[in-house]
Amino acid sequence: KPNTAELQEKINVLKEKKNAVILAHYYQEPEIQQIADFVGDSLELAKKAAQTEADIIVFAGVHFMAETAKILNPSRKVLLPDLQAGCSLADSCPPDTFGELKAEYPDHVVVTYINCSAEIKALSDIVCTSSNAEKVINSIPKDKEIIFAPDRNLGKYLVEKTGREMLLWDGACIVHEAFSLDKLIVLHKENPQAEIIAHPESEEHILKTAKYVGSTSGMLKYVKESPKNSFIVATEAGILYEMQKDVPQKELIPAPAKEDNSCACSECAFMKMNTLEKLYKCLKDETPEILLEEDLMEKAHKPIKRMMELSY
Ligand code: 13P
Numbered sequence: 001k002p003n004t005a006e007l008q009e010k011i012n013v014l015k016e017k018k019n020a021v022i023l024a025h026y027y028q029e030p031e032i033q034q035i036a037d038f039v040g041d042s043l044e045l046a047k048k049a050a051q052t053e054a055d056i057i058v059f060a061g062v063h064f065m066a067e068t069a070k071i072l073n074p075s076r077k078v079l080l081p082d083l084q085a086g087c088s089l090a091d092s093c094p095p096d097t098f099g100e101l102k103a104e105y106p107d108h109v110v111v112t113y114i115n116c117s118a119e120i121k122a123l124s125d126i127v128c129t130s131s132n133a134e135k136v137i138n139s140i141p142k143d144k145e146i147i148f149a150p151d152r153n154l155g156k157y158l159v160e161k162t163g164r165e166m167l168l169w170d171g172a173c174i175v176h177e178a179f180s181l182d183k184l185i186v187l188h189k190e191n192p193q194a195e196i197i198a199h200p201e202s203e204e205h206i207l208k209t210a211k212y213v214g215s216t217s218g219m220l221k222y223v224k225e226s227p228k229n230s231f232i233v234a235t236e237a238g239i240l241y242e243m244q245k246d247v248p249q250k251e252l253i254p255a256p257a258k259e260d261n262s263c264a265c266s267e268c269a270f271m272k273m274n275t276l277e278k279l280y281k282c283l284k285d286e287t288p289e290i291l292l293e294e295d296l297m298e299k300a301h302k303p304i305k306r307m308m309e310l311s312y
């Protein structure tokens with residue numbers, strides 16, 4: 001069985017040969033982040049996918065991200081190392097029930113968080129990510145009512161931030177709802193020098209404790225630019241790899257999960273389904289591939305395009 005370095009070398013050789021690009025999310029394993037051509041948050045990865053001229057995009061992330069890449073650049077072959085790499089948040093919003101809600105409120109503007117299926121995007125007016133959500137909400141005319149889906153935590157946060165009442169879909173991310181407020185308070189008492197930073201998919205009581213709330217890229221930027229030297233980080237633990245690389249001298253403590261587990265943090269099992277071996281195999285065999293109906297891609301592209309136009 002080849003070791004990590006051998007596999008990484010084999011992937012690099014194949015990548016050159018096939019004119020492929022590897023896009024990875026910050027929650028991927030370090031050994032995958034190391035061989036990626038680009039590592040980023042959802043918005044940055046979508047932008048890269050839209051711009052790439054590579055023939056093949058290997059998406060080291062979850063299904064909705066690879067789907068978005070395909071929608072933005074349909075002539076490329078988009079591969080996902082493990083097709084089962086889904087997202088609890090995307091799963092919490094099935095298209096049929098969401099379609100029923102939308103039909104009840106035909107005059108509402110539908111804003112959806114990018115963590116949803118292509119079918120949900122096709123039912124949306126505009127998409128957003130955690131790094132541009134406020135801007136997207138503020139772009140909706142004041143006389144319009146809004147449906148926001150699928151994340152109730154990000155939704156509540158945006159209602160507070162923008163002062164816009166919104167009809168919220170009751171979905172959530174299991175990874176960001178796994179943080180324990182009680183344990184976080186104890187940890188903060190033990191580490192009073194540390195500042196809490198959190199991803200907006202976390203629950204309201206966790207966000208209330210945070211000095212900074214933002215996307216994965218936003219958190220990275222904050223930690224780099226802050227004069228503080230210690231942080232408690234409430235998002236998926238994979239981000240700590242890039243963060244520690246950025247600020248080797250600073251102390252980074254993962255926020256504790258309710259359940260005791262081996263990492264004393266919260267990890268996304270979906271993101272971690274992609275392994276270096278699966279990535280190598282998928283690039284070699286050019287499967288599993290993301291394939292979508294033309295009609296669905298066209299419908300889902302419109303609200304993503306609207307978001308992109310606001311995001312440059
Ligand atoms: P970001 O867009 O902040 O990277 O978030 C993606 C995600 O899935 C968070 O759970």
Ligand code: SF4
Pocket residue numbers: 062086087088089090115173174175176201236268269270271
């Ligand atoms: Fe989905 Fe949560 Fe995993 Fe992000 S961390 S991909 S929202 S399940």
